[in-house]
Amino acid sequence: MVKRARLIYNPTSGREEMKKRLPDILNRLERGGIETSCHATIGEGDATLAAATAIERGFDMIIAAGGDGTLNEVINGMAEQEHRPALGILPVGTTNDFARAVGIPKNWEAACDIIIRQHSRVIDIGKVNEKYFINIAGGGSMTELTYEVPSRLKTMVGQLAYYMKGLEKLPRLRPIELDIRSEEYSVNGQFMLFLISNSNSVGGFEKLAPMATLDDGLLDVILLKKCNLADFVKLVTLALRGEHLNDSHFVTFQTKHVEVSSKDYTQLNLDGEFGGTLPCSFSVLPKHISVLVDETGTYSYNMKKHRDHHEHAEHADTHTEACDGDNKDELQDLEDREHDEQMK
Numbered sequence: 001m002v003k004r005a006r007l008i009y010n011p012t013s014g015r016e017e018m019k020k021r022l023p024d025i026l027n028r029l030e031r032g033g034i035e036t037s038c039h040a041t042i043g044e045g046d047a048t049l050a051a052a053t054a055i056e057r058g059f060d061m062i063i064a065a066g067g068d069g070t071l072n073e074v075i076n077g078m079a080e081q082e083h084r085p086a087l088g089i090l091p092v093g094t095t096n097d098f099a100r101a102v103g104i105p106k107n108w109e110a111a112c113d114i115i116i117r118q119h120s121r122v123i124d125i126g127k128v129n130e131k132y133f134i135n136i137a138g139g140g141s142m143t144e145l146t147y148e149v150p151s152r153l154k155t156m157v158g159q160l161a162y163y164m165k166g167l168e169k170l171p172r173l174r175p176i177e178l179d180i181r182s183e184e185y186s187v188n189g190q191f192m193l194f195l196i197s198n199s200n201s202v203g204g205f206e207k208l209a210p211m212a213t214l215d216d217g218l219l220d221v222i223l224l225k226k227c228n229l230a231d232f233v234k235l236v237t238l239a240l241r242g243e244h245l246n247d248s249h250f251v252t253f254q255t256k257h258v259e260v261s262s263k264d265y266t267q268l269n270l271d272g273e274f275g276g277t278l279p280c281s282f283s284v285l286p287k288h289i290s291v292l293v294d295e296t297g298t299y300s301y302n303m304k305k306h307r308d309h310h311e312h313a314e315h316a317d318t319h320t321e322a323c324d325g326d327n328k329d330e331l332q333d334l335e336d337r338e339h340d341e342q343m344k
Ligand SMILES: Nc1ncnc2c1ncn2[C@@H]1O[C@H](COP(=O)(O)OP(=O)(O)OP(=O)(O)O)[C@@H](O)[C@H]1O
Pocket: 010, 011, 012, 013, 014, 015, 041, 042, 043, 044, 045, 046, 065, 066, 067, 068, 069, 070, 071, 073, 092, 093, 094, 095, 096, 151, 152, 154, 273
């Protein structure tokens, strides 16, 4: 039976790939039994409205085409609806952390085929005050610079990686006073930053919250205690390598609900976008959205899964290379190279 999809796309995303690819994408979906109509977003917040409207109009699925920003907006339009159709993703943005986390490739044909195959995975989403996030929320002295770094590094983790490269660019660091309340752990003190993660793949770093899985019904909280500049650099580098868990400067715990407040003015970063200021109440909506994912694991950056599906992996070598690199730049270069090849 033919299915009806609403494709919500950001025409300005990434390198404006959707403008060029749209007819091909519609054709491929149509041939795969998915009749698709489109909504091109016109600015901030439009994808949220478009997703809510698509649900009201009874579409069988919603396809978000853009980067993490567009995806976040689409999730925000779906989260409060009683009926939530499956969500397909075409990662054509500059930052596609979530698509990477669930193994959806940037290659548009392969991404369309994943949607056509209709294999879904039900995932948790995070709620903060009245907004939703799919990957990560965070705040700290660095968040304020979010919008001044290259757009592909807009998430806090991306920024941390960026600043670790050139210390002369390291912004004025100051600890913030944070009050953290949860059933599992509560603390009041001076911290450099806090991260609240839904998935374990954040900004290409898979080991930052190694316990986190997208469907465990839990948020992973990472706090970095007050430290001096030299320690900060050392500790962030450790964290980006996934070697931070035994260091006493870090506090990590899992919870369903956490309240974060501060006497200091502290901005919040939600999936790479500005998300308001503290105080915030974070909770998890367990198994809330069905995402169409690749059942073969071919494009997964998760090494174990990748090995398990080795026989299916056409692009195994390229992706193994990416997995091995602890370095954000290697991952980004690889993505850029892949993208350039597709554009040829
Ligand atoms: N027509 C439009 N013009 C300008 N901005 C738009 C338009 N439609 C949507 N947006 C905004 O662009 C933001 C970023 O989009 P998205 O994440 O899809 O792309 P991206 O290429 O990864 O972005 P960025 O370069 O900001 O990382 C969205 O949060 C959305 O609010």
